[in-house]
Amino acid sequence: MTTLTPVSSPKFQAGTFKSDLKPIWCPGCGDFGVLTALTRALAAVGRPPHEIAFISGIGCSSRIPGYTTAYGFNTVHGRALPIAQGIKVANPALLVIAAGGDGDGFSIGGGHVAHVIRRNIDLTYLVMDNHIYGLTKGQLSPTSHRGRKTVTSNFGSLEDPVNPLLYVMGYGASFVAQGSPVDMAGLTKVIEEGIRFPGFAFINIQSPCVTYGEEEQQLKAQKAKMQSLGAMGHDPSDLAKATELARDYGTKLYTGVLYRNPNPPPTYGEMAAERHHALESQAVPRHDILKRFLPTH
Amino acid sequence: MIQDVIIGIAGAGGDGVISAGESLITAAALEGYHGMMTKSFGSQIRGGEASCRVRLSTHPVLNPNGPLDVAVALNWEDFRRFGAELPVESSTMVVYESRTGVAADQLPLEGVRPGVVFSVPIAEMAQQNAGTEKAKNIVIIGLLAGWFGIGRESMLAGIRKKFARKGAEVVEGNARAFQAGLDFAEAHPLKEDRKLGAPHNRSAKMLTDGNDICAAAAIFAGCTFFGGYPITPSTEIMQFLDREIWKYGGAVLQAEDEIAGVGAVVGASFAGKKAMTATSGPGMSLKTEMLGLASIAELPLVCINVQRGGPSTGIPTKAEQSDLFQAAFSAHGDCLRPVLAPVSVGDTFGITVEAFNLAEQYQTPVIVLSDQEIAQRKETVEPIDTSRFGLVERRRPTDAELVNYTRFKVTESGISPISQPGVPGGNYLASGIEHNEAGGPTANGETHARMNEKRFRKFNSLKNRRDLFAVEGEPDAPIGLVSWGSVSGVAKEALRLAQAEGLHVKLLVPKLLYPVVETVYQDFFASVRRGLFIEQSFQGQLYRLVRMYADVPARVRPLAKSGSNPIQPTEVLERLREMVASLQATHQHAEAIEG
Ligand SMILES: Cc1ncc(C[n+]2csc(CCOP(=O)(O)OP(=O)(O)O)c2C)c(N)n1
Ligand code: SF4
Ligand SMILES: [Mg+2]
Numbered sequence: 001m002t003t004l005t006p007v008s009s010p011k012f013q014a015g016t017f018k019s020d021l022k023p024i025w026c027p028g029c030g031d032f033g034v035l036t037a038l039t040r041a042l043a044a045v046g047r048p049p050h051e052i053a054f055i056s057g058i059g060c061s062s063r064i065p066g067y068t069t070a071y072g073f074n075t076v077h078g079r080a081l082p083i084a085q086g087i088k089v090a091n092p093a094l095l096v097i098a099a100g101g102d103g104d105g106f107s108i109g110g111g112h113v114a115h116v117i118r119r120n121i122d123l124t125y126l127v128m129d130n131h132i133y134g135l136t137k138g139q140l141s142p143t144s145h146r147g148r149k150t151v152t153s154n155f156g157s158l159e160d161p162v163n164p165l166l167y168v169m170g171y172g173a174s175f176v177a178q179g180s181p182v183d184m185a186g187l188t189k190v191i192e193e194g195i196r197f198p199g200f201a202f203i204n205i206q207s208p209c210v211t212y213g214e215e216e217q218q219l220k221a222q223k224a225k226m227q228s229l230g231a232m233g234h235d236p237s238d239l240a241k242a243t244e245l246a247r248d249y250g251t252k253l254y255t256g257v258l259y260r261n262p263n264p265p266p267t268y269g270e271m272a273a274e275r276h277h278a279l280e281s282q283a284v285p286r287h288d289i290l291k292r293f294l295p296t297h
Numbered sequence: 298m299i300q301d302v303i304i305g306i307a308g309a310g311g312d313g314v315i316s317a318g319e320s321l322i323t324a325a326a327l328e329g330y331h332g333m334m335t336k337s338f339g340s341q342i343r344g345g346e347a348s349c350r351v352r353l354s355t356h357p358v359l360n361p362n363g364p365l366d367v368a369v370a371l372n373w374e375d376f377r378r379f380g381a382e383l384p385v386e387s388s389t390m391v392v393y394e395s396r397t398g399v400a401a402d403q404l405p406l407e408g409v410r411p412g413v414v415f416s417v418p419i420a421e422m423a424q425q426n427a428g429t430e431k432a433k434n435i436v437i438i439g440l441l442a443g444w445f446g447i448g449r450e451s452m453l454a455g456i457r458k459k460f461a462r463k464g465a466e467v468v469e470g471n472a473r474a475f476q477a478g479l480d481f482a483e484a485h486p487l488k489e490d491r492k493l494g495a496p497h498n499r500s501a502k503m504l505t506d507g508n509d510i511c512a513a514a515a516i517f518a519g520c521t522f523f524g525g526y527p528i529t530p531s532t533e534i535m536q537f538l539d540r541e542i543w544k545y546g547g548a549v550l551q552a553e554d555e556i557a558g559v560g561a562v563v564g565a566s567f568a569g570k571k572a573m574t575a576t577s578g579p580g581m582s583l584k585t586e587m588l589g590l591a592s593i594a595e596l597p598l599v600c601i602n603v604q605r606g607g608p609s610t611g612i613p614t615k616a617e618q619s620d621l622f623q624a625a626f627s628a629h630g631d632c633l634r635p636v637l638a639p640v641s642v643g644d645t646f647g648i649t650v651e652a653f654n655l656a657e658q659y660q661t662p663v664i665v666l667s668d669q670e671i672a673q674r675k676e677t678v679e680p681i682d683t684s685r686f687g688l689v690e691r692r693r694p695t696d697a698e699l700v701n702y703t704r705f706k707v708t709e710s711g712i713s714p715i716s717q718p719g720v721p722g723g724n725y726l727a728s729g730i731e732h733n734e735a736g737g738p739t740a741n742g743e744t745h746a747r748m749n750e751k752r753f754r755k756f757n758s759l760k761n762r763r764d765l766f767a768v769e770g771e772p773d774a775p776i777g778l779v780s781w782g783s784v785s786g787v788a789k790e791a792l793r794l795a796q797a798e799g800l801h802v803k804l805l806v807p808k809l810l811y812p813v814v815e816t817v818y819q820d821f822f823a824s825v826r827r828g829l830f831i832e833q834s835f836q837g838q839l840y841r842l843v844r845m846y847a848d849v850p851a852r853v854r855p856l857a858k859s860g861s862n863p864i865q866p867t868e869v870l871e872r873l874r875e876m877v878a879s880l881q882a883t884h885q886h887a888e889a890i891e892g
């Protein structure tokens with residue numbers, strides 16, 4: 001396995017992580033802010049771009065890996081997590097980040113979220129939650145509120161939204177945070193913390209769609225209702241309180257770290273490494289693998 | 298003296314029927330005989346009726362089918378439940394438990410009156426000698442060892458080993474039960490000697506099944522990641538790998554579904570590892586979108602489909618060859634993914650290694666079509682010298698190529714150097730979106746056309762792989778058989794029977810099914826005027842697939858059937874005789890017109 005640089009002092013600038021590709025996003029799209037915050041966070045973390053694997057699904061938001069200098073993989077709709085997990089298990093030394101939209105993560109790919117959490121694979125998952133399907137031009141998303149009128153809910157949605165925060169907390173995620181491009185410093189900080197957290201980290205980002213989004217999701221409205229968890233004096237190690245606050249998703253907008261497990265459980269990678277160490281002496285040379293099929297008395 | 302014997306045993310769950318079959322074939326393998334064993338169970342998950350067929354031979358066994366030479370019934374209800382798997386003919390020697398109370402001339406076998414019948418107090422002999430009826434299966438192997446001269450010493454040694462942990466008394470009891478079987482056979486000799494001749498070479502054979510040897514091949518090829526979801530009849534591949542792969546620093550990820558399973562494999566491959574998934578029909582249907590992704594992102598991976606009866610849940614426990622269309626045309630878009638198929642348990646080793654090699658060489662998913670029969674039957678395999686198999690690694694970029702690295706460079710061969718995370722300078726964007734040479738997303742039609750051309754062109758050299766096709770028989774024969782996968786064993790046996798009758802026949806067995814290599818079929822069919830594609834599917838999928846690409850003579854037709862072991866060598870032979878007759882008739886007709 002390649003030995004990789006340890007997480008270290010900032011020797012990179014945010015620009016080191018920005019590629020030459022010009023984003024196709026609409027002017028004013030919240031995803032620009034996410035890209036900037038992410039590149040700043042990566043500069044702070046200090047791992048060189050070639051040691052980072054950045055995986056996404058399909059959607060406007062899922063274009064993001066291509067706008068960075070990391071190894072990127074823009075996969076298929078809803079499957080960033082399984083692919084990211086395969087990468088991390090195959091090469092635990094890599095820094096692995098997965099990203100995508102609310103539809104990608106909580107509709108088509110929703111089934112995968114529970115499993116990455118229970119495996120506690122050490123990767124960071126950024127969901128750019130704009131409450132709409134941006135790429136396909138404005139259909140109902142799993143986080144659209146009840147009554148929301150879109151081109152596929154002409155008379156108003158009859159469905160309640162998924163609550164991404166409660167969803168991941170319900171499956172026992174050890175690091176849960178929310179951010180918004182309204183507060184770039186705060187967003188950068190939660191992304192950095194998520195990356196540094198040993199284990200699966202989930203960050204929901206209120207990244208507005210300026211083209212198909214509603215007024216109440218735009219930066220201006222967000223600014224008016226945003227409440228910083230830090231300023232509120234929330235203790236992120238308090239699971240009960242975090243769960244209570246998570247219930248307010250959709251009505252209130254909290255930013256910052258909602259929950260950070262004070263005693264993070266071992267990661268999948270740590271346990272796998274232990275197992276490798278314990279079993280390696282039992283490996284027969286690969287070319288002798290068939291010998292076991294010779295019957296003995 | 299005989300060369301070949303087919304034994305069928307049936308009984309209730311707990312009668313040790315499978316264990317008796319395993320003792321027989323293990324002893325035979327140790328002594329250098331060839332053999333195949335198939336198992337069949339009632340529909341309960343556990344504890345229902347069970348049967349096995351064991352075919353032993355002095356020469357390599359080509360298929361496990363055919364009417365029984367020996368039928369062993371521990372009770373008649375259970376035996377009759379396996380009617381199709383255990384066909385009894387008048388020539389079959391029947392051995393049955395006396396306690397069933399059935400008279401030897403009134404066996405409950407409709408329309409068949411076997412000539413040689415033994416009513417044996419099997420349970421009583423077990424009780425008397427071993428002190429438990431559990432030793433019934435030991436009495437049975439004693440009887441069979443006595444009559445057919447198979448593996449007396451090996452079986453006794455096997456019994457001693459098997460029961461060693463239970464103490465000397467149990468060992469001796471079972472040894473006595475075995476001896477009682479031998480003694481019974483000696484006291485009731487057969488009129489015709491049915492002792493199995495000496496094996497054509499005495500070296501011990503390996504004994505395994507297609508799933509285990511497939512998994513072993515993956516380890517040999519350097520696979521360090523498996524992602525998948527359990528599904529019959531493929532699960533043993535995952536189970537074997539989970540026992541072994543961790544020792545090599547690898548991992549098995551039991552995913553939440555087949556999409557995630559193959560997704561993780563795509564990820565592991567992107568990270569630079571050799572990776573594999575295995576599944577059966579329903580799982581294969583779920584994996585297709587990911588196969589398309591791996592194709593356009595040009596990532597190597599191996600996907601094993603152990604075929605079972607379909608569509609949908611179909612028959613999970615029976616073999617079929619009905620997923621060839623799906624394998625060839627899986628996932629949308631213009632695309633080519635190589636499809637390989639092994640013909641036997643032993644062949645599964647080389648084919649699986651080949652699948653990894655092709656995947657690495659061409660940076661592509663490769664599909665292997667195994668089937669339930671190959672996957673789960675126990676078969677003797679001549680020891681394989683693994684040093685004969687070379688291993689291929691993906692073409693990684695040189696230092697020079699890492700300067701302004703271009704992941705999808707359009708090269709002469711169509712194959713571009715592939716980097717992986719962790720390599721400085723090799724950073725690139727992989728994507729399911731069409732991309733330019735540098736990896737940048739594009740909607741440009743010309744770029745798309747160019748990349749498609751490159752992704753097809755890279756397979757050109759695959760069409761030179763004649764070693765992935767086996768041709769047997771007279772090169773100029775006017776009658777040609779084509780068959781693939783496990784069923785090709787039936788075709789091969791039919792070929793032997795036809796040759797023994799002096800018929801001019803040849804057989805083509807493709808192991809590379811897709812892309813269809815036109816020239817191989819052209820050459821094969823050049824002399825052919827009549828023939829058959831022998832396949833276990835309703836449609837005859839290979840026949841139809843080949844005709845998409847190559848000219849097949851009009852009188853080469855599919856002999857295609859679904860069902861369990863629906864095609865027997867004798868049926869093929871019958872069709873061959875008809876073809877010879879029809880050829881002669883046309884010949885005479887032509888001569889008459891000329892004359
Ligand atoms: C299997 C599949 N189904 C549907 C689509 C079409 N599709 C692409 S992106 C998308 C939804 C995008 O919404 P979201 O994930 O919220 O991302 P956003 O564009 O809002 O950032 C859909 C339905 C697809 N690409 N693949
Ligand atoms: S459609 Fe919405 S989400 Fe997509 S780029 Fe435009 S603003 Fe952003
Ligand atoms: Mg969205």
